[in-house]
Amino acid sequence: MTAIREVRATAYRVLTDRPEADGTLAWDATTLVVAEADAGGTTGTGWTYAPAAAASVVAETLAAVVAGADPMDIPATWTAMVRRARNAGRPGIAGYAISALDVALWDLKARLMEVPLVRLFGTAHAAVPVYGSGGFTTYDDDTTAAQLRHWAHEQGIPRVKIKIGESFGSAVPRDLHRVALAREVVGPGVELYVDANGGYTAKQAVRVERRLRDHDVRWFEEPVSSDDLAGLRLVRERSDADVAAGEYGSDLAYFTRMCRAGAVDCLQVDATRCGGYTGWFGAAAVAAGHNLQVSAHCAPNLHLPAAAATPALRHIEWFHDHVRIESELFDGAARPVGGVAHPSDGAPGHGLVLRPDVAARYRVA
Template identity: 30%
Template sequence: MKIVEVETFVIKADLDKPFAFSQGWVHQRTASLVRITADNGLQGWGEAFAQGLEPPEIAAAAITHALRPHLLERNPLDTSVIWHELYALTRDYGRKGSVMAAISAVDIALWDIAGQFLGQPVHRLLGGAYRDSVRPYATGFYRLQGCGEADRLAQEAQAHKTAGFTAMKIKLGFSLNDDLQVMQSIVEALDDSSIELMVDTNHAYGRRDARTLGEALADYPLRWYEEPVVPEDIDGYAELRQVLSVPIAGGENEHSAFGFNDLFQRKALDVAQPDIGSCGGFTAIKEILALAHANGVSVNPHVWGSAIAQAASMQIIAALPSAHPRLIADEPLLEYDLSDHPFREQLIDKPLRIASNGRVPVSQEPGLGITVDMGAILEFS
């Protein structure tokens, strides 16, 4: 079996109501996709991370100009060999950012082909599934105006609760006063200690303000405090982890096992959050997981993007063991994005759905378990 074609698709859709997080306004949803075709007709799909601020064309260009020439005529089952060759090829200019996202997308597509070829879901190729369904947490609480939206965000929390969510991640990082007002309003509106809460500032603060916020949040039983400082400030992560009671999470902006090894060696994280669309795909996340477990760090992947990225993330979450095994394990959660996204669920035949038990079933179909709708791809391209 050989690779005969590597194609990229950049898709975009403007938002009727732009929304903001601590780093800026998102005016359109985008995706950078890759389709890899083998000579036996099998096609694998992958997606590069695109959070809304960076042009998706960068990852697509990296695939077309830097990676594609080294993929043609290769056996798509050689996932590890190909990954390390692509990483070495781009090491001098691509260890982080969009080039790593490009490698991630390619790797996801190769594993998709491998699963289809073997007639098995990717999670079985990774060693098997620890669970056949995953508990989702609602990601939302973005701003439509900026600050001063505590009441609206409290109503959003109530809506998520009514929809059956038992965990939610709240976007903070707009100012210390606004953050605390939002937290108080949401907790009072929920009035339910059984609902798990996480907070995410998207690295909005320096060490001093991040610590002030973390101390102010100590009264809330948070599952984690995500990206309190910029990803480059590893010492800041480690310092906050030592002085705060809330678990420190991060890693969506880190790449490859090399990058995560720095975080683990410097004891910077309680919860590692590699994103499969940027950390290096399935091949890299396997290495990251091994390092995390060797260092006693939990792993709960960050999830963002279209239904293709979601499908890939579900496969890895199914295959994640608990970092701290016990009779009643603390299982990883699925980040379930509820922000506005015109094409997220339009691209595949079976987008994620929450079952009546409040959990998302893991696909048992070969590969990623998806069939891509080319009509939708072309509509939004």
């Protein structure tokens, strides 16, 4: 048996290209935590977007149960990681660490078998729909318009999303102004989405959604907190737009509660938070059991092979920050054409390789 020889993780902090904020948070940098697993002279790579402390969880908590394991037996190793992290606060930092390492293990297995990861999973879609995502509340009108034009008119992406719910829902007139601007820029043929990041109260979100109908908004993401299942259900029942949430859940019990509560029209799943590719397929199965589609939250290049293997997929979020980071720090990053992206099928694994010389300048742990 070829055993996993070594596990390690490194954190990189990349500044944003300008100040960014959504309805409930502001930031000026994004931290990428990269996990690697070695076996048989081959390295598998996974990553998550999380505090640098997630790298310590990989080294200090998870490595002990992953090193020495069979790289072909990922379900057993995933279970061992979850059990090992029992007292480490999962969900949370430990969930991010498990996710990054699980992705690395699947990448390692595919590379050892010398097959593209999308072939190892099996393909349900030859191409994966994407939507442009950014439109931060800190952007002025010119910056917002330029970003929307780039997605809709230069890249031909027929779906775009902006942030609303500014300052915990205290700037509704500006929210509505920015939605009107977005519709004007992209035109009537592009689907317009909004994300409040939990910035509104439930009844406030209902009132806002009625105004969004004037601009044909099709997707209302996290109008209230993802933890407020009753509030999500209230908005969904009164909304013309599809209500989506779920990305912050890091275990299947959370996704199950959300689906059973009738809280969403589409379940958002983030493999960098919910247990990697293993967690993604578990969440997708929960969604399918409730006749719901899934949408991939952020980390677009990481999600591509799993999304392509998911029958009930709606789309992937082509998130501005993560597109910048993955394109700069990895070789093999995808480029959407005509609103779709293709997972790598010409190289083993997920097809992405970290550029150590580029990444080194951003290293923080």
